[in-house]
Amino acid sequence: MQLSAQDCNSWLRWSGRTFYDKTHDAVFFNWTCSGFSLRFSGTRLEMNAVAFSETYPGEADSLPWFALFLDGKHEPERIFCLQAGQQTVTLFESASKETHTLKLVKRSEGSKGRAGLRSLSLDGELLELPAEQCRRRIEFVGDSITCGFGNEMPPEAAQFSAEQENGLLSYGGVAAVLLDAEYQMICVSGIPLCWARDENYRMTLPGVPDFHPPVRTMEGYYAFADRFHEEREGKTDDFSRWDFSRFVPDVVVINLGTNDAFRIRVSGNDPAEVAHFQARYVAFLEQVRALNGDQAWLVCTLGSMDYFLYDNIEKAAAEYRVKTGDERVVCYKFGAIDPWGEGMGGLGHPNAKTQLRMGKELATLLETLI
Known part of the structure; x- marks a missing residue:
């Protein structure tokens, strides 16, 4: 028995933002910690998927990495990556008929490897999942820190590895588990809240003079289902907007400003750029509020790598x-x-130990709000 991604949608429970790409006839679930759950009875279950690697100067090719969970266990049955192109992966196999609940979660971020579900093949049948319990809902919006960039890398590693980026062990994943909350992550490594006042400004990386990092901003990405994916597929405008009714959060946690601070420093520490960031932060809070309704708490955070703009974030929140x-x-x-005491993760980022402590800090705060 084979079901296309759209055919089996009624049997799947998706988490995180998804995007159906007609060209590939696949439901892409690229965002950190996105994925799906299903209930299955039979001897074999296979997933046909399509994947794309991503490259960045100084990094090896990045492929999408996943964790597969069985029957609500906290530890994954296995961790695997998809190779670039179309392929079939066995999610479950048994000599005799068994009934299980499976959950597939993408550990790595979309800018470090994309993946889409094309179909499911099974020797058996899909079963209806139990009704969802009413749980708290949290959305995390951020950059590499939120993605869990390098949190399983040793500090001496000189090259990023998507295998060692684990969003499940990021502060957001930790806090959500502690609060027994549903959650989704909107995060991209290297992304700032906003761009420079001069929209034509471009950064140049040391040692790579011919490469200019692409201009991506969270204020330009947030409203869309998966603008990064559509851009990588060649689209330049009219991006697909996200349906915010699909996930109505009780709280939106924003951790942005680290990459804005870096851009401000390397462009000359112009105070006008700091003021520009503060003004754009106010506008972003207005955008997040307009898209999510008037009930969600907006939690404006910063850390744990850089605090240059924290005072401006506080001022922006007060102004808002x-x-x-x-x-x-x-x-x-x-x-x-x-x-x-905690050590370091890869390339100056927080490791899993620091992320755990951050998650506990945040859970303590959120407990007072939701």
Whole structure:
């Protein structure tokens, strides 16, 4: 028995933002910690998928990595990656008929490897999942720290590995588990909140003079289902908007500003750029509020790598409160990385130990709000 991704949609419970790509006839679930759950009875279950690797100067090719969970267990049955192109992966196999609930979660971020479900093949049948319990819902919006970039890499590693990026062990994944919350992540390594005042400004990386990092901003990405994927597929405008009714959060946690601070530094530390960031932060809070309704808490965080713009984030939140009368917004500064007590992750990023501590910090705060 074979079911296309759309045919089996009624049997799957998706988590995270997804995007159906007609060209590939696949449902892409590229965002960190996105995936699906299903219930199955039979001897074999296979997934036909399509995957794309991503490259970046100084990094090896990045492929999408997944964790497969069985029957609600906290530890995955296995971890695997998809190779570039179309392929079939066995998700479950048994000599005799068994009934299980499977959950497939993408550990790595979309900008480090994309993947789409094309079809499921099975010797057996899909069963209806139990009704969902009413749980708290959290959305995490951020950059590499939110993605879990390098959190399983040793500090001496000189090259990023998507295999060692584990969103499940990021502070967001940790906090969600502690709060027994549903969650989704909208995060891209290297992404700032906004771009420079001069939209034609481009950064040049040391040692790679001919490469200019693409201009991507969270204020330009947030409203869409998966703008990164559509851009990589050649689209330049009219991106597919996300249906915000599909996931209505109780809280939106924003951790942006680290990459804005980097851009401000390397472009000359112009105070006008700091003021520009603060103004765009206010506008982003307005965007997030408009798209998510008036009930969600907006939690403006920063850390644990850089705090240059934290005072401006606090000022932006205060300005937003005065401008809109919206009191459901708070700020929080994560504790910094402790390189002696916690160690470091890859390329200066927090490791899993730091992310665990950050997740506990955040869960304590969110418990008071939701």
